[in-house]
Amino acid sequence: MLPCKSPAIFLSLAVLLTSLTACANNPTAKNLEQSLAADPQLQNNPVVFGEAKDSQQQAQQNASKVKLPTDFPQDIPLYPNAKLEAVTPPSATENRTSTRWLSSDPSNFIANFYREQLQANNWQISQQPADDLGGVFEAQRNNVQVKVSIQAQSVTNPTPNQPQTATELLIEYLPAATATAQPTATNNPSDTSTTTSNDIPQPGNPEFIGPVLSANVATQPANTSNSQQVATVTREAQEFSDLNKVPQELRQHIQDLAKLGVLSPESSVNKSNSNTTSNLFAPSKTITRREYARWLVAANNAMYANNPAKQIRLVSESAQPAFSDVSAKDSDFPVIQGLAEAGLIPSSLSGDTTAVLFRPDAPLTREQLLLWKLPLDTRQALPSANLEVVRQTWGFQDAGKIDPKALRAVVADYQNGEQSNIRRVFGYTTLFQPKKPVTRAEAAAALWYFGIQGEGISAVDALKLKRPQN
Incomplete structure (x- = not known):
């Protein structure tokens, strides 16, 4: 039946089209044409299927940002x-x-x-x-x-x-703003405390390195704080009688630091006269952790005497000790506690729950020298590191003996090029000997320069800044 009806359908359509063409000006034909014409709104605003939904979702996303x-x-x-x-x-x-x-x-x-x-x-x-x-x-x-x-x-x-x-x-x-308005009640770090920020550089500055003082430190009178007494010690040029015993490669570095007044003489008292302290530097003697901490703070603050944002802030004796073997009555407590509160040495404050002892009179090792010094050179987080990176950069045969905490400092020191502490202090070497004690001469040489290549400061630079003031 369908094949028979198809010709009739085609014939009817042909007649209709012919009629419309012939009667284009007829009103009836125009009405029919308009009824079959496209929607003018669709002509002006064409819609692509699926696009309207995407546009709606995009609008919702933008509105909900x-x-x-x-x-x-x-x-x-x-x-x-x-x-x-x-x-x-x-x-x-x-x-x-x-x-x-x-x-x-x-x-x-x-x-x-x-x-x-x-x-x-x-x-x-x-x-x-x-x-x-x-x-x-x-x-x-x-x-x-x-x-x-x-x-x-x-x-x-x-x-x-x-x-x-x-x-x-x-x-x-x-x-x-809210924290400042809270009362100071406890020493709990999670509690809100009041601090004085007039003399403390504000966080957010990439050069900020000072420790965050706890409430009981910040509220102490400035003229009675032990930290103020240490901080205001006048540094004058030092003269040592045994600098001729310093290795030639390190001699000038130590002489510059001595002129800057940041080194201390050998701590023993002259036996012939108990009232006279020695003026010997004792370059080959092993330096203790206590004494290196003292030198580190003194050298850094002397280098950046005109830049308070880079100075290490000393701490009042009323602060809660970070180490059980360095009490608030210890003469070096303001320095050691200041380093801990600045996060420059491992302690419970920096999240190292194993560092409960500072061992102030223990010998300073090579890896500890770098671990404490490098954050003051880079002023940023130390890079990631592993044994393979150390072997590929320094080529140390004994890289496996380096403490994992110190690996990052060793890698960061390599990135400092010719201003590397290892190169300046130990020269060319394929053995780092990380557990080897550091001599006083080596420790001083490490502190002769702070910073990275092209953006650091040496003891010579610090002396040039100090002379016009004198």
């Missing part, structure tokens, strides 16, 4: 591969601002990032995860408190934009 609060402290580290999802402002019962983030990276990556960043930027860490699988960091720097919660999450319905697993970050902070 979350912005970081204007009072968010700039010195709080932000994980680079994390997206801000929500912001919860302070409430009547909770004065902390909360920001929620989502990242596709594993939680151990993020935990390791915050552990390194908080330590490198001199935050006082009061709590941190026992491992890198996630947990809570609580830290304080100056008068800003932060709490970072890292939690791995499982995604039940993964999409191309969201992988099977994700990590949620919750960054809660108490801004500086």
Whole structure:
């Protein structure tokens, strides 16, 4: 039946088209033409199937973008591969601002990032995860408190934009303005405290290296603090009678530092006269950890006498000791505690729970010399390192004997080229001997220069700045 009807249908269509063509000016034909014409709104606004839905989703995404609060402290580290999802402002019962983030990276990556960043930027860490699988960091720097919660999450319905697993970050902070208004009640780092910031460089400055003083230190009168007494000691040129015994390669370095007044004589008392101290430098004698800490602070602060932001701040004797074997009554407590609070030496303040003893009278080793000095050269987080990197750079045959904590300092020192401490102090060597005690001459040579190539300062430069003032 269908084959028979097809010719009739075609014939009818042909007649209709012929009629329309012949009667183009007929009103009936025009009405029919208009009824069959395209919608003028569609002509002006053509629609591509699927595009309207995408445009609507894009508009919703743009409308729902979350912005970081204007009072968010700039010195709080932000994980680079994390997206801000929500912001919860302070409430009547909770004065902390909360920001929620989502990242596709594993939680151990993020935990390791915050552990390194908080330590490198001199935050006082009061709590941190026992491992890198996630947990809570609580830290304080100056008068800003932060709490970072890292939690791995499982995604039940993964999409191309969201992988099977994700990590949620919750960054809660108490801004500086709020923290300053809180009363000083305890020494707990997690408590809000009042600090004086008139004489302390503010965090956020990449050159900031001073320790974060606790509340009981900041509130002490300046004229009675032990740290003030140490800090105001006048440094005058020193003369040693045995510098002819210093190795020729190191002699000029020690002479410059002696003129700067940052070295101390050999500590023994002249036996022939108990009231006269020795003026011997004793270059070949092993230096103790205590004495190197004293030299390190004195040399750094003398080099940057005109740049307070790079000076190491000494600590009052009322501070809670970071080491059980260096009490507040110790003559070098302001220096050693200052280094610990600045995060320049391993301690419980920097998250190293094993560093409970400082061992002030123990010999300083080569790896310790670098570990304490390099942060003052680079002024930033030390690079990642492993044994293979050390072997490829320095070529040390005994790289496996270097403490893992010191590996990063050894690699960073290599990147300093001709201003490397190892090259200046020990010359060319394929054996680092990391556990070998350091002599007083070697320690002094390491402190002759601070900084990186082209952007550092030597004892000679510091002397030029000191002479016009005198």
